[in-house]
Amino acid sequence: MSTPDRGLHGRVLDTLGPEITAGEYPPGSVLRTDELAQRFDVSRSVMREAVRVLESMQLVESRRRVGVTVRPRSAWNVYDPEVIRWRLAGADRPRQLRSLTVLRSAVEPVAAGLAAKHATAEQCAALTECALGMVANSRGHQLEAYLVHDIAFHRVILNASGNEMFARLGDVVAEVLAGRTHHDVMFEDPDPAAVTLHVQVAEAVRAGDADRAERLTREITEGALQELDILAP
Amino acid sequence: MSTPDRGLHGRVLDTLGPEITAGEYPPGSVLRTDELAQRFDVSRSVMREAVRVLESMQLVESRRRVGVTVRPRSAWNVYDPEVIRWRLAGADRPRQLRSLTVLRSAVEPVAAGLAAKHATAEQCAALTECALGMVANSRGHQLEAYLVHDIAFHRVILNASGNEMFARLGDVVAEVLAGRTHHDVMFEDPDPAAVTLHVQVAEAVRAGDADRAERLTREITEGALQELDILAP
DNA sequence: GGGTCTTGAATTAGTCGTACCTAATGGGTT
DNA sequence: AACCCATTAGGTACGACTAATTCAAGACCC
Numbered sequence: 158m159s160t161p162d163r164g165l166h167g168r169v170l171d172t173l174g175p176e177i178t179a180g181e182y183p184p185g186s187v188l189r190t191d192e193l194a195q196r197f198d199v200s201r202s203v204m205r206e207a208v209r210v211l212e213s214m215q216l217v218e219s220r221r222r223v224g225v226t227v228r229p230r231s232a233w234n235v236y237d238p239e240v241i242r243w244r245l246a247g248a249d250r251p252r253q254l255r256s257l258t259v260l261r262s263a264v265e266p267v268a269a270g271l272a273a274k275h276a277t278a279e280q281c282a283a284l285t286e287c288a289l290g291m292v293a294n295s296r297g298h299q300l301e302a303y304l305v306h307d308i309a310f311h312r313v314i315l316n317a318s319g320n321e322m323f324a325r326l327g328d329v330v331a332e333v334l335a336g337r338t339h340h341d342v343m344f345e346d347p348d349p350a351a352v353t354l355h356v357q358v359a360e361a362v363r364a365g366d367a368d369r370a371e372r373l374t375r376e377i378t379e380g381a382l383q384e385l386d387i388l389a390p
Numbered sequence: 391m392s393t394p395d396r397g398l399h400g401r402v403l404d405t406l407g408p409e410i411t412a413g414e415y416p417p418g419s420v421l422r423t424d425e426l427a428q429r430f431d432v433s434r435s436v437m438r439e440a441v442r443v444l445e446s447m448q449l450v451e452s453r454r455r456v457g458v459t460v461r462p463r464s465a466w467n468v469y470d471p472e473v474i475r476w477r478l479a480g481a482d483r484p485r486q487l488r489s490l491t492v493l494r495s496a497v498e499p500v501a502a503g504l505a506a507k508h509a510t511a512e513q514c515a516a517l518t519e520c521a522l523g524m525v526a527n528s529r530g531h532q533l534e535a536y537l538v539h540d541i542a543f544h545r546v547i548l549n550a551s552g553n554e555m556f557a558r559l560g561d562v563v564a565e566v567l568a569g570r571t572h573h574d575v576m577f578e579d580p581d582p583a584a585v586t587l588h589v590q591v592a593e594a595v596r597a598g599d600a601d602r603a604e605r606l607t608r609e610i611t612e613g614a615l616q617e618l619d620i621l622a623p
Numbered sequence: 624g625g626g627t628c629t630t631g632a633a634t635t636a637g638t639c640g641t642a643c644c645t646a647a648t649g650g651g652t653t
Numbered sequence: 654a655a656c657c658c659a660t661t662a663g664g665t666a667c668g669a670c671t672a673a674t675t676c677a678a679g680a681c682c683c
Contacts, residue, residue, distance in 0.1 A: 163445070164636090164637060164638085165637075165638070166442065166637095189662070189663090190662075190663065191662080191663095199638085199639090200638060200639045200640070201639085201640085201663095202435060202438075202637095202638070202639070202640090203637085203638065203639085205435075205439060205663085205664085206438060206439055206442045208663095209399065209439045209442050209443055210442055210443065210445075210446045212396070212443075213443045213446050213447065213470075213472070214446065219663070219664095220646095220647080220662090220663080221645070221646050221647055221648095221661090221662065221663050221664075222645095222646060222647040222648055222660090222661060222662055222663070223647075223648080223661095223662075223663085224662065224663080225663090230554070231554075231557070234469070234470060234471070234558075235554055235555055235558050236467070236469030236470070236555070236558065237446075237467060237469070237470065238467070239446070256553055256554050256555045257555065259500070259504070259553050259555070259556075260497075260553070260555045260556070262500060263496050263497045263499075263500035263501070263556075264493075264496045264497070266496075267492070267495060267496035268496070271492070320489055320492050320493070321463070321464075321468055321489050322468055322469070322489045322490065322492070322493045323492075323493070323496075324464070325467075325468050325469065397663090397664060397665085398664075398665070399664095422635075422636095423635080423636065424635080424636095432665080432666090433665055433666045433667070434666085434667085435664090435665065435666065435667085436664085436665065436666085438636085438637085441636095452636070452637095453635090453636075453673090453674080454634090454635060454636045454637070454672070454673045454674060454675095455633090455634060455635050455636075455672095455673060455674040455675055456634090456635075456636085456674075456675075457634095457635065457636080458636090
């Protein structure tokens with residue numbers, strides 16, 4: 158999807174990464190480079206490159222005479238998009254989804270407030286367009302079209318905040334929203350109240366009303382949190 | 391500091407990483423693996439491992455027949471602790487410090503609210519202890535001792551929130567706080583109002599008053615933001 | 624003549640295999 | 654208990670080959 162071909166070492170990571178993040182190797186487990194190279198039928202050089210990447214993600218630690226040991230969750234670079242994708246694809250999905258939704262509830266309201274102050278005319282226009290798209294697809298089980306606009310909406314907000322750390326969470330929010338539509342329950346049309354809130358946020362940002370934009374966005378993310386509690390109390 | 395010896399490839403990263411994040415190579419610049427290997431006097435294998443790590447941080451992109459091209463800032467994994475350290479150490483420091491402080495202002499209040507609900511007795515005790523330590527060192531230019539307790543305080547809050555994404559920001563907050571004391575202006579004793587707020591947050595968490603803990607922490611982070619505006623408007 | 628398409632040579636990263644070095648470990652000796 | 658040494662697995666280096674992609678020269682069509 159995001160990185161189609163990173164060479165052989167990427168192919169290795171595509172299976173080894175998810176295995177580790179899924180907890181198949183408990184913390185402290187030791188993997189031998191040679192064995193892994195054999196298992197994936199690649200040279201040691203390629204395997205070493207893969208290990209280096211896992212190491213930079215703090216998933217493993219490589220030590221002489223002992224091997225490649227799996228590190229505890231608490232050490233993982235949980236903000237690495239690759240790690241997030243792996244965890245979302247595996248058994249850790251519910252836990253990960255909850256963590257990310259809580260993160261959203263902290264970040265997005267503040268981002269919306271900043272967006273109200275910093276958004277350009279183009280960004281305001283894009284925001285309104287997204288909100289209208291959401292309205293247009295809010296009825297009649299057009300979930301996919303709705304999702305596209307929903308993702309775009311939140312992405313614009315995060316970008317318009319003018320903060321690079323917020324902007325970088327665009328992909329994360331996209332994953333969470335997509336996950337909610339695709340994997341979790343969302344058979345019905347989206348909550349009309351949520352749709353309205355998005356429209357109002359677009360208005361507030363356009364009007365430069367930071368407080369209002371923040372408050373309204375907080376209502377949106379609160380809704381997302383409550384949704385989680387309903388699914389898994 | 392954090393990773394003393396990662397081998398030769400780590401040595402290479404220690405100088406190449408900061409160079410890239412400092413913007414010494416503008417986006418689109420091409421680096422050749424062979425030239426880099428020569429420059430750092432390492433084998434191609436080692437240089438390749440280093441490039442793989444930079445690639446996983448989205449700092450560069452490696453393509454055949456073209457070389458290793460530097461990616462635009464917008465692509466960087468700005469949450470990677472390594473990248474954050476590099477940027478804080480270089481010319482990008484002010485920009486990075488501002489981004490991180492804004493991030494703090496979004497995350498910490500919510501984390502404090504959650505901490506009020508989830509903190510264990512040990513965590514409450516640690517929190518109170520930290521707050522007392524801050525009070526004890528708030529006068530008489532004992533900035534270092536104050537800093538230690540300040541960092542510990544915020545770390546406990548983030549951990550006690552029970553959210554792994556928040557917990558992982560402990561190091562970031564520590565860097566920001568340390569930076570404020572060491573590099574930026576902070577000749578005088580800390581603001582008494584801030585000290586009081588920390589004590590009150592500890593109380594609120596202990597009492598399980600989430601709203602109050604969140605509001606008070608928001609005051610703390612607002613203060614940090616205003617501090618930035620005073621330094622660089 | 625201007626423009627497009629084809630082809631092939633040059634270039635650079637990708638992969639592999641081997642040989643050797645280094646350090647941490649664990650056991651055996653004094 | 655202190656020390657030493659063989660073992661082991663990662664660390665580094667090098668050389669050969671592969672494969673993809675760019676770029677330019679030449680053929681071709683309008």
